[in-house]
Amino acid sequence: MAVHHCLVLLQVIVLHLRPIKASEIFPCPTECGNVSISYPFGIGEGCYVEGYEVICDHSSGSPKAFLPGVNRLELLLILPYPKFGAVRVNVPTISLNGSSKRTSNIAKGVNLSGTPFAFSTDNKFAAIGCNMRYHQGNSSSVFVGCLSIYTCDPTLYPACYDFLCPLPRNVTHLFNVNTSYLFSPSIPQKCQSVFLVDEDWVNSKYLGDPHDLKDQQEFPAALKWGAKIGSCFEENNSYSISCNSDNTSCLKQLSPGHLCLCSSTYYLLKGYCAGDLICNISSGYNCSNCPDGYNRLSYGCIKVFNKSRVKFIIIGCGGGLALFFLLIGIWWLYKFVKRRREIKLKHKFFKKNGGLLLQQELSSNEGNIEKMKLFTSKDLETATDNYNANRILGQGGQGIVYKGMLADGGIVAIKKSKILDESNLEQFINEVVILSQINHRNVVKLLGCCLETEVPLLVYEFILNGSLDQYIHYESEEFPITWEMRLRIAVEVSGALSYLHSAASIPIYHRDIKSANILLDDKYRAKVSDFGASRSITVDQTHLTTQVQGSFGYLDPEYFRSSHFTDKSDVYSFGVVLVELLTGQKPIRSTVAEEDKSLARYFILAMKENRLFEVLDDRVLKEAEKEEIITVATLAKRCLNLNGKKRPTMKEVAFELRGIRESIGASILQQNCEETDFVNGDITGHDFERDSSSSGSTLNSVSVSVDADPLISNKCYHVANCPSHSKKLY
Template identity: 35%
Template structure:
């Protein structure tokens, strides 16, 4: 009896916990003309945690007391909200009028697929937004194709950028490109001194927008108070949302907090930049609110009534989640219809087979078209001429089978340019398949096969090997060797305990990475620019050997100005400031980014942190500030500081400072960086042996006045040379 009583109490508590989380029947069902559906609600007791809204006096539901809500899209897990437009007036001397909202720590993110970043106004204006995962921006330029003239006679330039993924912050930053920048030959478009920037719903304003949409955008940008319109001065933006903070598999185990209440629900995993989460939907054949218990939750849809025209009129029978059409009974004329039925069936089968054959040929023609469009014949011809090239052209079917139809659990990582999947070939070989997002340039498509042939020749122990590609799809897929130990980023910053790395290991990884980049810059033909050097693009194999990854057909060194990119993309914290000004990618851009990687290894800190003090958000700027103030040891990782290696730490820090020079011409080449790190690595292995010079060669360098030269070297700030001299003394020379 005692056990039974205890069990009853536990059940009662669980039921009570569920009841507390549900809205009261008295909760408002709408605010103005917007329907409020749970988990959203007016007030904390009517909504799930994090989904509370306020209903303003004018009948507008508000997020965070400031952002109006126009629509709640329950099945899609989205909200259409209204956002202010940020503005900058050139030459006014006033600060830009900036609007933004950081959604970190909330269930919401700015949708990477439904929104884009829009900039309209004065020519040569750079605007961008950034969070911990992505940096997106563009520079306005005027040309016949993107020049707009509004009804007031003003001329406006425009540009737009697709988001790399879901973002948690939309705070806008403005910058002005100087008039003497060679890159911008068409700098003026008419006289507008104002610029407007905002992240907004892509469907609300296309890149080739009509004039009425343009006028509406400008009215929203310039309007701040409009009493007749509750959404005045704003544009629509789509927010994604999730419930819970884990996957469906994890969340469903805890019944007291599981948000999917209805018996006829399905759970859908939904990743965002704020972490994993999930959504609840109704099963096929049901509609309603899966977050509410039955009978208010998912209700059966009567297909016999809803569908137009109805299936099998007069015979349709609705069943839970589906419908049923009973067969027609013709008791006395079965014999009369058997013959025609069989004949009709034969005709249907013949037509179906003909259709399938035609569709298969059509699909084969499409695949052949893509194959030729991406330079497949040129690639195959080149492979046949290059004996010993271990490069394969895969079919789409092979990669679908290898990745189990690109299953979600096989995803190794996502980025702004595509998604990488783990795969297993028929022979048991592990591969990594990169499924790219898009390839818009026709020139890119034509040159793809030729560039794949060049990249297939790259054979370096510290570069992830490109094994092949698939060309019979709209956007080619790349196949790389599989690297098992993850990225350097997770090795340094992860929670698995591996971040406590010895200084010697850090220098060894930096040296191997520098060798790979030096090979791409100096020995590849033509030279290859990586364009996105960062710790998450450096992989570690089973022996923790560094391998540079994530470079493809878009990073061959440009040969003329027409090939320079005008859209500023990259990873926040690693981007070359000179590239932000000129939009011209060079080998010294890679050197700058690699300097930030060296800082990560030296300090154990991330390249960019939005939640830190303003002067410490950028690791490179914080480092340069400490170097200038002679406080280097304040920023060095405590786990690698010791009295015995201060000189080496200072040398590595000085190398990083040289890589981070604001002017690219002052930075060393990657070849010089690799040689310097090789010397430092060897000195750490044999601290008293002059491994970089032959002793007799060093004697000749010292010259006849050995004592004077020894004094000069040993009293100067030449820690490497001190070790060389000490080695000579130890060897009796």
């Protein structure tokens, strides 16, 4: 077996080193016109066995197949079973009458000597246009055994007969003028022409209409090249084997009269020739004999294997089956071990990411269990098409966000976060539970999470229209962001933050308020997103906060100095968003002057120098009332106070913005206007450096009453509608 493998390897090396034929690059043609070509016949070098070449000629306009080794006869059909081993070709007629219309093209006949072909006994010998009477059954006639066909009207002609006779055995390789004398010396004198014709064609064509055949120059005849006498199975290690360039069919000569036509690709690859046992015509048609190593049975010749060979085959097949089942077992074991390892790894990640703790939290909050879903890693892999790059919605410091479709058809945003700090698992899980319970129309809903992966995956509702910063800084003519829309977004965001700071069960500080984290839904309503819940968190005595470092341009300077984050740090970041809405500029300005790079500092300086209307967005100047602009700008300035204690709370900010939007002439606006003089659009008579949250400040010197439910608009903007304890606002 090892020697056999070595020989196969050597054969492969030789095949790679030998020159490559064109037919090995381009597969062997299998058709020419309407003729199907099968081995041993073939078109092109390397595609046929010697003597069985086929030429496909296109000169006539339509492709025709010819046998160049057999008088270039036209090939009409390679006959299938049961006439396996034969082909049908066009054989020219032989003119016997010198006065015939074909005198100038007298056919000399067909000589098959030296070719692997012979005339099949399925052919008939035909003579037409003999103009003689013949009465079938006349035993004295030389035409006994022939069939006479009446081909004309006896009232018009004395006699018009054609003759169909069996083909004698000695007319197997030669057909010419002298062939006619095998039947009668009078045929060349009496008949117009003679020809050979396939019996099947006679039955289907000629006998149906023999009148118009006198001028036909060629008739289809059958050529025999072999006969199937059984099946064969031989080792493919002999010099006498020949294959086509595709190695899909081979032919092995077993003896001068027998060959094996291999047709099983499987066995050819294994080094064996398995197929049909053919009796070659060179054996003299004595196909009753079988080649050496074969026995004759009722259904043909079959290969005989000696006991040792049978034993070898059985051992080989048994070993092959054993190896096959062994490989199947190894593959199954590999898949089983791999699956077990994946399950263990998922369980490990689940525990590391606080899954057990989260389950405990959900169990202790039975009323909220349905609000939080634990997704499997398989769910989210399917939803994101294995985290295809085409599904990425955005990426930043906290991770990558993918667009996904759940099994129920719901569209979600899936956030693949950075590594979690294991020391803060309990705080992370607490925050996930709290955020999942937030049901505010201006806060992106956290639907659930997956803890079976190395890093937690958070699943949020999908927000269609992107982030606010795209509309502020890259405003398009198709959808401009109007002043009314800017003010509404400011009211919605401030209301959401006020709810998180004051109305939630445990106060939540966002820590990364910026226009990029304010999303717009299908109705362009604001949605606060990205709480950083996927990162480690810290807990002080009363407040749950997410540990997000913040973004340049939005970061509270006081927090930056003290590393102590408060609710007023969110207020500062929101103040920067207000300035973005007013000016349309980015929080970090692209300018040479270092002192003007910060939008917050640039805005406060502009107000100090009474240049507010020089830095505003053109659309704001065009659409907003000056009093309205000044009121919002003053509120933004108070939010940007460097002293956090002097900034308003988010509840106060939300209250004032709602008042500005609902009633420009309300008392809050009137009181602010009394402190400000307006001269030709400039701000004068007001000290913007004065502490906005001192005793003279409106919102910090009063008792503010605001409904904690952000879903209910506070309509207390007119004195007549205010409760008694709030009337001193006005």
